[in-house]
């Protein structure tokens with residue numbers, strides 16, 4: 068029997084300050100990945116025509132929005148933050164039911180969204196330029212910043228509140244207008260965030276949301292001549308394609324993509340701390356974070372002890388529906404993602420990895436209606452194996468044994484990605500060597516690989532990013548153009 072959702076979870080597109088039906092009349096219906104008989108809600112399967120209307124609305128809104136003071140724009144963001152905060156429970160529950168992460172994690176992410184809005188609201192009153200001494204004594208030279216114009220925001224499903232906000236809030240505070248295309252898998256949650264902007268009474272057209280397939284709506288954002296900036300988070304394959312489209316039309320772009328994040332456990336590490344952090348980094352959100360721990364590179368002298376402690380804790384993980392109090396890890400987001408994870412587990416086995424625990428889909432009892440997979444740990448993994456190279460996006464850890472730090476860092480760097488990396492050690496020399504030689508945008512010491520602070524720059528090295536950074540003050544670099552002004 069299909070459990071029907073509350074009608075309030077059926078959303079339209081948000082264009083020019085109104086919720087409007089998609090022109091195709093078709094909708095995308097989302098089901099709970101913990102119980103696929105439960106309908107969560109729906110959004111339109113939009114067409115290019117809908118996207119064009121949203122871009123036109125954002126374009127019309129631009130001049131009056133950028134004409135406001137930063138402080139006035141900030142007041143709107145403070146209001147949106149208050150409304151989002153007051154709706155935390157509902158939005159977090161929708162997130163859990165729509166994409167599977169546990170309710171406490173979903174609440175934490177919503178609180179993060181509120182903090183992001185407040186951080187950027189305050190930015191409206193901070194400096195935007197520098198005075199630079201001119202070589203001409205009669206001249207004043209300084210820099211100021213102007214917005215890019217209409218910005219397209221294309222987001223993944225794994226952080227459906229935080230990512231749309233960490234892109235849209237800075238875009239708006241610096242005077243851009245926004246068209247968001249959320250990932251379909253979590254678009255109802257994103258619609259609820261956009262509804263907070265409507266409730267706050269923001270001027271029409273400054274923020275729009277159009278849902279639908281990436282190959283139609285995302286593609287149109289990437290190629291539309293009036294979209295002057297594109298901020299994308301998602302997979303490498305799609306990101307590279309968007310970057311090429313943006314480059315060919317001369318738009319500014321920012322791509323945040325995948326990771327294959329290592330944790331190094333040195334011989335002098337606090338092993339209990341390392342175990343806790345490895346599990347938290349690798350298994351929370353079902354391993355579906357770009358910063359999730361995937362490879363665990365352990366010194367041979369502590370390998371067996373670490374392994375034993377890790378397996379003990381992994382086997383205690385309670386998998387279940389994220390709305391249940393005792394669930395620590397929810398399902399994979401979709402059938403597709405579940406099959407991807409199972410495919411990688413199979414590859415791991417076929418290429419000679421030894422499965423220590425997990426490795427199967429859970430199908431008994433309450434698990435039968437969801438996309439649940441066991442927390443999984445492999446050993447005997449070498450760096451050339453598929454599970455040591457490709458992003459899995461599931462609760463799968465690969466243990467690798469090394470004899471010294473040099474070897475550990477070499478293996479840690481031996482992937483195309485460079486998003487985040489951790490080391491566990493009590494030795495300052497090892498910490499410093501790791502910080503210096505690890506090729507990752509986020510380098511963490513005695514802390515899990517996942518963990519991003521909204522006031523600090525975030526982004527990857529190598530194929531993990533287009534080498535720009537987002538969040539914190541870095542967002543200003545992307546969402547504005549610098550003008551150097553010379554006055555004589």
Ligand code: NAD
Nearest residue numbers: 222223224249250281282285286301302305323324325357
């Ligand atoms: P995805 O690349 O499949 O989709 C991301 C977005 O792009 C979605 O909105 C999708 O509809 C859209 N899209 C798809 N095809 C498109 C096209 N041809 N043109 C334009 N847009 C298109 O990624 P996903 O499965 O939603 O998310 C998982 C990926 O996101 C993982 O690789 C993960 O590492 C990455 N991610 C990275 C970060 C980061 O900050 N580095 C954060 C979260 C997730």
